[in-house]
Amino acid sequence: MVLCEDTECSVCLSPFSRVDRIPRVLHCRHTFCDPCLETMSQVRSGLLTVCCPLCRRVTCIGRGLSLQEALWVNSRLWDQIPEDEDIEDQDKEEEERLKQEAEQQSMEAKQHVSQTF
Structure with a gap:
């Protein structure tokens, strides 16, 4: 079985x-x-x-x-x-990469603001 x-x-x-x-x-x-x-x-x-x-x-x-x-x-x-399985995987990876970049930029902006004060 x-x-x-x-x-x-x-x-x-x-x-x-x-x-x-x-x-x-x-x-x-x-x-x-x-x-x-x-x-x-x-x-x-x-x-x-x-x-x-x-x-x-x-x-x-x-x-x-x-x-x-x-x-x-x-x-x-x-x-x-599904034929588009690979495209979906690439889209998810790209979305995750963009999310990480946005988080990184947000952290850098917060650090810059805290250093200014």
């Missing part, structure tokens, strides 16, 4: 994204994010392999292929990931 939502990796419990946590499907049809698959992968007899943490079936990757080249993206989950 998996205690996570469909929209998050069952290993790290982080939500899938279109940039750094792309949902990829193993041969057993279980889906995990790119960073977790990279962490779980091992080289055995010259082949890159991933042992599924849910069912223990081993997925073998062809010689010379990376995980990203060999494993399909879970299109059902991909379609659920």
Whole structure:
């Protein structure tokens, strides 16, 4: 039994994204994010392999292929990931940066006023 939502990796419990946590499907049809698959992968007899943490079936990757080249993206989950997620994150970061700058300027103004008196 998996205690996570469909929209998050069952290993790290982080939500899938279109940039750094792309949902990829193993041969057993279980889906995990790119960073977790990279962490779980091992080289055995010259082949890159991933042992599924849910069912223990081993997925073998062809010689010379990376995980990203060999494993399909879970299109059902991909379609659920908002396309503008990254833009929203950038907007939040910019908003936070501007807020910190405003606070910094306010503190400097208060210090200037207190030094004047």
